[in-house]
Amino acid sequence: MRRRRASYTLLSLSLIVCMLGVVNDALPQTPFYQGKTITILAASPAGGSGDLRIKAAVPFLRKHIPGNPTVVIDYMPGAGGRKLANHLFRNVQPDGLTIGSPGSGFAAQAVLGESGVQYDIDKFVYLGTSDTGVNYVFHTSKAAGLDTLEKLREARGVRIGAQSIGHDTYNRARIFAWLLDLKEPKFIVGYGGLEHVAAIAQREIDALAYPTNTILVRSPDWLENGNMHFHAIWRIPRDFRIRHPAFDNLPPIEGFVQTEIERNVVLLHYNLRYIGYPYILPARTPSDRVKILSEAMRKTFRDPDFAVNLKKLIGVEPDPLFPEDQARVISEIPRDAQAIETYKKLIGGGALPPR
Numbered sequence: 205m206r207r208r209r210a211s212y213t214l215l216s217l218s219l220i221v222c223m224l225g226v227v228n229d230a231l232p233q234t235p236f237y238q239g240k241t242i243t244i245l246a247a248s249p250a251g252g253s254g255d256l257r258i259k260a261a262v263p264f265l266r267k268h269i270p271g272n273p274t275v276v277i278d279y280m281p282g283a284g285g286r287k288l289a290n291h292l293f294r295n296v297q298p299d300g301l302t303i304g305s306p307g308s309g310f311a312a313q314a315v316l317g318e319s320g321v322q323y324d325i326d327k328f329v330y331l332g333t334s335d336t337g338v339n340y341v342f343h344t345s346k347a348a349g350l351d352t353l354e355k356l357r358e359a360r361g362v363r364i365g366a367q368s369i370g371h372d373t374y375n376r377a378r379i380f381a382w383l384l385d386l387k388e389p390k391f392i393v394g395y396g397g398l399e400h401v402a403a404i405a406q407r408e409i410d411a412l413a414y415p416t417n418t419i420l421v422r423s424p425d426w427l428e429n430g431n432m433h434f435h436a437i438w439r440i441p442r443d444f445r446i447r448h449p450a451f452d453n454l455p456p457i458e459g460f461v462q463t464e465i466e467r468n469v470v471l472l473h474y475n476l477r478y479i480g481y482p483y484i485l486p487a488r489t490p491s492d493r494v495k496i497l498s499e500a501m502r503k504t505f506r507d508p509d510f511a512v513n514l515k516k517l518i519g520v521e522p523d524p525l526f527p528e529d530q531a532r533v534i535s536e537i538p539r540d541a542q543a544i545e546t547y548k549k550l551i552g553g554g555a556l557p558p559r
Contacts, residue, residue, distance in 0.1 A: 234271075235270040235271030236270075236271065236300075236492070236493065236496070237269050237270060237271035237272075237273040237300075237496065238270075238271030238272070238273070239271070239273070240271070240273045240274070240301060241273060241274040241275075241276060241301070242265070242269070242273050242274070242275045242276070242300075242301055242302070242303060243276055243277075243278050243301065243302050243303070244258055244262070244275065244276070244277050244278070244302075244303045244304075244305055244483075245278050245279075245280050245288050245291070245292065245302060245303070245304045245305065245306075246258055246277055246278070246279050246280065246281075246288075246305050247280060247281055247282070247284075247285040247287070247288040247289075247304075247305060247306045247307040247310070248279075248281065248305070248307060249279060249281045250279055253518055254305060254307050254481055255277070255279075256517040256518050257305075257334055257335075257481055257514070257517075257518060258277055258305055259277070259517060260334070260510065260513040260514040260516075260517045260518070261334060261504055261510065261514075262275045262277070263513075264503075264504040264507050264509070264510045264513075265500055265501070265504055267504075267507075268499075268500040268503040268504055268507070269496060269497070269500040270496065283313075283320065284307065284309040284310070284313060285306035285307040285308075285309050285310035285313070286306075286310060286313050286318070286320055286321060288304055288305075288306045288310070289304065289306045289310040289314075289321075289323045289328075289484075290320070290321070290322045290323055292304040292306070292323070292328075292484065292486055293322060293323035293324070293327070293328070293486065293487070294322060294323070296486050297486070298485070298486040298487065298488040298489040298490070299489070299490075299493070300485065300489050300490060300493030300494070300496075300497065302485075302486070303331065303483050303484070303485060303497070304328075304483070304484045304485070304486075305481060305482070305483055305484075306482070306484065307481060308476070308477070308479065308480060308481055308482075310323075310325070311325050311476055311479060311482075311534065311537070312476045315472070315476070315537055315539065315544065316544060316547070316548055317544070324487075325534055326534065326535065327487040328484040328485065328486070328487060329484060329485035329486070329487065329489050329494055329531075330482055330483075330484055330527050330530040330531040330534060331482070331483035331484065331485065331497055331498055331501045331527050331530075332482070332483060332498070332501045332502070332505065332524055332525055332526045332527045332529075332530050333479065333480030333481050333482050333483065333524065333525050333530060334480070334481070334504075334505055334510075334514060334522050334523075334524055335480060335481075335514065335520050335521070335522055335523045335524065336440070336441065336444075336477075336478055336479070336480040336523050336524070336525045337440070337441065337444035337523035338415050338416075338417070338440050338444070338477070339415065339416040339417075339437055339438070339439050339440075339444065339445065339446045339451065340376055340380075340413055340414065340415055340416070340437065340438040340440075341413070341414060341416055341419070341434050341435075341436070341437050341438075341451060341454065342377075342380040342381075342384065342411065342412075342413045342434075342435050342436045342437075343411065343412060343413075343414065343426075343432045343433060343434045343435060344356060344362070344410050344411040344432065344433050344435065345404050345405075345407070345409075345410055345411070345431065345432060345433075346430060346431050346432065346433065347407055348362070348410040348411070348433075350362070350410070350433060350435075351433045352433075353384075353435050353436070353455075356384065356386065356435055357384060357385055357386065357387070358387070359386070359387065360387040360388050361387070361388050361389070361390055362381075362386055362387075362389050362390070362410050362411055363389075363390045363392050363408075363409045363410045363411065364377045364381060364389055364390065364391050364392065364409065364410070364411045364412065364413070365377075365392050365393075365395050365400050365403055365404065365408075365409035365411070365412050366391055366392070366393050366395070367393065367394075367395060367396060367397075368393050368394070369393060369551075369552070369553045370551060371393075372477075373412075373413065373414075374391065374393060374551070375473065375550070375551045376413045376438065376473070377391065377411075377412070377413040378391065378550050378551060378556065379457075379469070379470070379473055379550055380413045380436065380438070380457065381556060382550060382556045382557070382559065383457055383460040383461065383466065383470070384435070384436060384460060385460075385559070389556070392408070392409050395409075397418075397422075398422075400412055400414075401422065401423055413438075416437075416446040416448065416451055417446055417520070419432075420446070420448065421519070427448065427450050432450075434450050434451065434454055435454070435455075436454055436455050436456070436457050436460070437451060437454040437455070437456055437457065438456070438457040438474075439456060440474055440477050440478050441478060442456075442458075444523065457470065458470060462559065463559070465540075465542055465543055465546055466559070468538040468540050468542075468543035469538075469543050469546050469547050469550065471536075471537075471538050472537060472538045472543055472544070472547050473547070475533050475534075475536060475537045475538075476537065478525070478533050479525065479530055479533050479534060480525055480530075482530060483501065485497070498526075498527040501526070501527060502524075502526055502527075505522055505524035505526070506522075506524075510522065
């Protein structure tokens with residue numbers, strides 16, 4: 205009799221446990237991010253283009269993260285994103301509550317072995333970027349008289365404008381000049397964006413390597429009046445095209461590559477630019493939180509209202525690189541020592557390296 209009662213008791217307890225499990229499963233689970241605050245660390249100073257990209261995204265991240273957390277921006281400018289990346293890698297808890305936006309230069313600093321880098325770009329978790337697509341064109345003023353690629357390559361001492369040594373305008377101009385085999389080109393630095401327009405009009409410089417969308421917005425007369433001769437184009441990514449008759453049939457810069465080292469140099473610069481302005485998480489962030497944030501980023505970048513916001517704040521349309529693709533691009537950055545050494549010479553202040 206006692207055994208039977210004991211059996212009934214065990215059965216009853218089992219039924220109660222099962223019922224509690226069913227009830228618990230049926231109750232809605234509180235989203236992890238509900239009532240929490242996410243901090244986005246920005247390497248860009250307040251009001252900069254990187255900051256405005258984040259501000260365009262913040263309301264949509266809050267909308268698309270289950271639990272609708274508060275999202276705030278904290279600024280940590282310095283050392284071209286290295287300060288922020290070091291902090292995120294070494295000091296930030298990987299709890300999914302801190303996202304870094306170190307800008308586009310932090311990866312280059314690591315790959316090129318710059319001093320002070322204390323992070324490993326292959327260990328960060330990548331959440332994507334809102335816009336990556338760009339077309340660069342190498343062009344010369346009509347006054348320079350270099351209306352064909354052949355004349356350009358025969359000319360000596362073509363003066364090419366850039367902002368400063370190491371700036372993106374300088375780096376890509378140097379790579380264009382190197383691959384186009386220009387003879388003793390001169391790189392004239394110290395010009396800001398709008399100053400380039402005046403400098404080339406006043407014949408202080410002969411050439412620029414500029415984004416096509418900037419030309420279309422800032423200097424449409426270069427196209428309407430035939431004030432520029434366009435010689436080569438660099439499409440990032442390769443299938444991204446800013447349509448205009450002046451650009452449509454230009455030879456791609458990859459077509460001038462002759463060696464494996466040159467191919468790796470071009471891919472190195474290509475991938476460093478293609479990653480855009482990444483959002484990143486510390487290594488070892490729990491996978492469930494990575495999944496939530498990655499999905500929220502995808503939904504944000506696809507949100508039609510986000511496109512309006514981004515266009516209003518920085519003048520570009522979304523052309524996103526999603527998390528898994530951004531991680532792949534990072535992993536495919538060439539790490540070949542000879543290519544890195546050649547690239548460092550290209551973006552330095554000395555003569556262009558021989559081909």
